[in-house]
Amino acid sequence: MAVSVFRNISYAAAPTGAARFAAPVPVHDVRGFDGQGPTAPAPERRFPLDLSPVLGHGWARGDDYLTVNVWTPSTTGNAPVLVFVHGGGFVSGTGQAPLYDGTSFARDGVVLVTLNYRLGAPGWLDLPDAPRNRGLLDVVAALKWVQEHIAGFGGDPDQVTVFGQSAGAMIVSALLVTPEAAGLFRHAISQSGGLSTITGEQAAETTRALADLLDVPATAAAFAAIPDERLVAALAEVPGGSRLTPLGVVLDDVPPAHPVDLLAGTNSQESLLYQLPEHSAAIDDMFRTGQERLVARYDKAHTYEFDWRDGPFGACHTAELPFVFDNTDLPALRTEKGLLGPEIPPTLATEMHGAWVRFAQTGDPGWPSHVFR
Numbered sequence: 001m002a003v004s005v006f007r008n009i010s011y012a013a014a015p016t017g018a019a020r021f022a023a024p025v026p027v028h029d030v031r032g033f034d035g036q037g038p039t040a041p042a043p044e045r046r047f048p049l050d051l052s053p054v055l056g057h058g059w060a061r062g063d064d065y066l067t068v069n070v071w072t073p074s075t076t077g078n079a080p081v082l083v084f085v086h087g088g089g090f091v092s093g094t095g096q097a098p099l100y101d102g103t104s105f106a107r108d109g110v111v112l113v114t115l116n117y118r119l120g121a122p123g124w125l126d127l128p129d130a131p132r133n134r135g136l137l138d139v140v141a142a143l144k145w146v147q148e149h150i151a152g153f154g155g156d157p158d159q160v161t162v163f164g165q166s167a168g169a170m171i172v173s174a175l176l177v178t179p180e181a182a183g184l185f186r187h188a189i190s191q192s193g194g195l196s197t198i199t200g201e202q203a204a205e206t207t208r209a210l211a212d213l214l215d216v217p218a219t220a221a222a223f224a225a226i227p228d229e230r231l232v233a234a235l236a237e238v239p240g241g242s243r244l245t246p247l248g249v250v251l252d253d254v255p256p257a258h259p260v261d262l263l264a265g266t267n268s269q270e271s272l273l274y275q276l277p278e279h280s281a282a283i284d285d286m287f288r289t290g291q292e293r294l295v296a297r298y299d300k301a302h303t304y305e306f307d308w309r310d311g312p313f314g315a316c317h318t319a320e321l322p323f324v325f326d327n328t329d330l331p332a333l334r335t336e337k338g339l340l341g342p343e344i345p346p347t348l349a350t351e352m353h354g355a356w357v358r359f360a361q362t363g364d365p366g367w368p369s370h371v372f373r
Contacts, residue, residue: 009070026144040094073107
């Protein structure tokens with residue numbers, strides 16, 4: 001099947017100047033360009049494994065980075081739509097990372113959309129004179145763009161599934177309790193994230209720490225005057241501890257969840273990715289508790305545990321992603337420092353990718369749901 005790809009389509013105006021700390025402003029002209037587009041300002045993150053397939057190849061400078069990429073089997077069809085929200089600890093990552101190539105989904109009759117959202121301080125620092133969770137608002141804006149425009153790419157706006165991994169899964173879970181996101185999607189998948197939020201008090205500690213490092217008042221007006229490079233460098237000095245990152249979705253009160261079909265799961269050895277023995281129990285508990293908090297808000301949900309342990313760091317955080325995207329042949333995944341290593345099971349990608357496709361089509365991945373309340 002021939003697959004059409006459309007890259008770097010703006011769903012919101014470039015967040016420059018004071019707009020870096022404002023709500024996203026939608027754009028309605030469907031224009032894009034091929035090649036590498038800009039990405040949100042982000043630090044270089046180092047892991048024991050090569051995570052460039054997952055996180056991308058670093059910050060690509062440019063202001064107009066609130067964009068989507070679309071893979072479609074046909075621009076004249078009416079196919080189910082999957083919208084992917086990338087991870088990266090709320091400080092890094094991009095929907096343009098090599099692993100998120102959507103060819104396999106389009107090959108199987110599904111339109112795949114990936115997106116960028118604001119990271120770091122512009123996206124997530126809690127400030128008294130700025131909207132809260134601006135990165136989350138970006139994802140809402142992207143989903144509204146999908147509702148308005150995806151039919152022109154062969155997608156069905158009434159059959160949208162939003163899915164995400166790690167911080168992206170936490171964002172997806174927050175969308176499920178965000179009033180502005182109601183009606184924008186029909187199904188949701190949370191991969192290693194769940195309803196893992198921070199309180200306003202916890203967020204304020206990070207805001208104070210970063211303001212002290214930069215010697216500025218804790219206001220959006222003051223932070224808007226600081227160049228991205230300086231913001232990125234200073235935020236890297238604020239410790240995240242067992243939460244791995246000082247930032248996150250800020251929710252003091254959790255509203256009722258939207259009535260959608262839900263698939264949620266974790267990996268059996270999440271913390272092995274980070275090689276932080278002193279925090280391993282807390283890291284594993286964070287992902288497990290996040291999933292439990294999420295599914296508890298539903299009468300029933302489909303759940304899974306990813307337990308393939310033959311990669312370099314076992315069934316660690318992110319290890320399921322190549323199988324979900326059916327992109328296990330990327331060379332960077334199969335080296336000694338690759339996420340998968342040289343030997344992988346021949347059918348696992350077919351099975352896992354197929355389950356995600358079925359869920360997008362029907363709300364059922366192929367196994368029974370569990371009753372939670």
